[in-house]
Amino acid sequence: MSAAPTGLDLDALVAIDVHVHVHADQHGHLALDDELNAAAAKYFKGDPYDPTVPDIAADYRDKKMAAVIFTVDAEAATGQPALSNEEIAQLAAEHPDVLIPFGSIDPHRGAAGIRAARRLVEEHGVRGFKFHPSLMDFLPNDRAVYPLYEELQSLGVPALFHTGQTGIGSGLPGGRGIKLRYSDPMLLDDVAADFPGLTVIMAHPSVPWQDSAIAVAQHKANVYIDLSGWSPKYFPPQLVRAANTLLKTKVLFGSDYPLLRPERWIKDFEALEIRDEVKPLIMKENAIRALGLRDA
Template identity: 75%
Template sequence: MTTTLDPAALDAIDVHVHVEQDAHGCFSLDRELMDASAKYFRADQDRTPTVASIAEHYRARRTAAVVFTVDAPAGTGHPALSSEEIADQAAEHPDVLIPFGSVDPHAGKAAVARARRLVTEHGVRGFKFHPSLQAFEPNDVRFSPLYAALEELGVPALFHTGQTGIGAGLPGGRGIKLRYSDPMLLDDVAADFPGLTIVLAHPSVPWQDEAISIATHKANVYIDLSGWSPKYFPPQLVRAANTLLKRKVLFGSDFPVITPDRWRADFEALEIKDDVRPLILKENALRVLGLTG
C-alpha cells in the first residue's frame, strides 16, 4: 500500500466526508437527528462506516477523502467524536485520507489552543464548521481569535452553508437555525481574514447567488458541491462552475449520506466542459489543500 498521498495515483479528491461513528461505537449525532438526516437524503446505505472502512471504500475508487466530524456539544448537547482520534486513525491510511479537525467555537480560548494542537500534534490539514449545528454566527467577533489562528497555521476552513438535512422534518427542526448558515456571514470572515482559505460547503440554497457572488469577489473563497446530487444543482451554479468559478469549485459528496459513486454518476450526466471536469474533481482541491508540491 502507498505510504503517502500521491496525486498522480488519484482520479479525484472528495473534500466532504463525514465520520459518524468512532471505534468505540459512539455516534456523531443522537439517533433522532441521524434518522431525520437519513430520511431527508433517502439514504439506505450504511450510515456508520469507520475510518478504516472509509479508507477502503475510497482506495477502491482511486479517490482521496477529506474526513472529519463536527464538534457541536454547545449546540446539540451531544458529546462529539474525537477529532484527535479521527486524525490519528486517518494517519494509518495516508494514501487516501486527509484529516480535518473540528472544534466547538463556543469553547473560546480552549478551541484556539486545541486547533493548534490538532495541526501541530495530529497533522490535520484543515477544519470543519457547521454554524447551524454548532449554533453560532460565523462573523461574530468573539470567534476572530480562532480564525486568526487558522490563518496563521495556513489551513483552510470548510463551513456548512445553506439548508441542512440535520433536523429536517422535526418540530422546529430540533431548534437548529438555518440563518447561521447564510454564506453572507462568511463574506465578513473572508474580508477580515484574507489569508484564510474558506470553503463554502454545498449548493447554498436558498442563498446560492450569494455564495457565487462571494466566491467570485473573494480570492480566498471556494465552493464545494457536496450534499446534493449534481442533477439537482441550481442552474446558475452549473453556469458558474463552467466559467468564472471553474478554478474555485470542488468535488464533495457528503458521504455517507451521498456516496461518491452516486455523485460521480450524476456528475457525468451534467453539462460540464471537458477541460473543467478535472479541475472540479481533483486539481482545485490539490491547490486548496496545499498538495501541489
C-alpha cells in the same frame, strides 16, 4: 504553510472528495444523536450507515480517490459528545495514501478550542477544520469567533463551512432548534474579507442563497465552493454556469458521504453539461490548490 507532507500520490488519484463525514468511532459512539441521525437519513432517503475511519479508508482506496474526513463538534448546542479529533487524525495517519484529516472545533470552547486547533495541526497532522454554523449554533461572522479564525489563518489551514439548507433537524418540531440563517454564505463574506490569508470553503449548493455564494466566491480570491450534499441533478442552473466559467478554478468535488455516495454524485455529474477541460479541475486540481497539497 505548516502543512506536513502527505502520503498521497496526487497523480494516481482519480479524484479528491473534500466532504466526507466520520459518523462513528471505534467504540460505537455516533457523531449525531439517534433522533438527528434518523431525520438526516430520511431527508437523504438513505439507510443510516455509520462508517468509521478504517471503513472510509477501505472504501476510498477501492475507488482510487482521496477523502477529506471530519466529524462535527456541536456538543455545546446538541449535548452529543463529539467524536475525538485526535483519534480521527491518528486513524487517518494509518491510511495516508487516501485520507486527509480535518478537525472540528466548537467555537463555544473559546480559548481551549484555539489551543486544541494548534495542537491538532502541529502534533496530529490535521490539515483543515470543518464548521457547521447551524448545528453548532453560532453566527460565523461573530467577532467572538475571530480569534479562532486568526489561529487557523496563522496555521495556514483552510476552514470549511456548511452553507444553506441542512438535512439535520429536517422535519422535526422547530427543526430541533437549528437555525438555517447561520448558514447564509453572505456571513462568510465578512470572514473572508477580514481574514484574507484564510482559505474559506463554502460547502454545498447554498440553497436558498446560491447567488450569494457565487458572488462571494467570485469576489474573494480565498473562497471556494464545494459541490457536496446535493445530487448534481438538482444543482441550480447558475451554479452549473459558474462552475463552467468564472468559478472553474474555485469549485470542488465533494459528496457528503455517507449520506450521498460519490458513485451516485459522479454519475449525475456526468450528465451535466460541464466542459471536458473543467472536469479535472473540479474533481481534483482545485482541491490540490485549495488544500495546499502540492507544496506540502
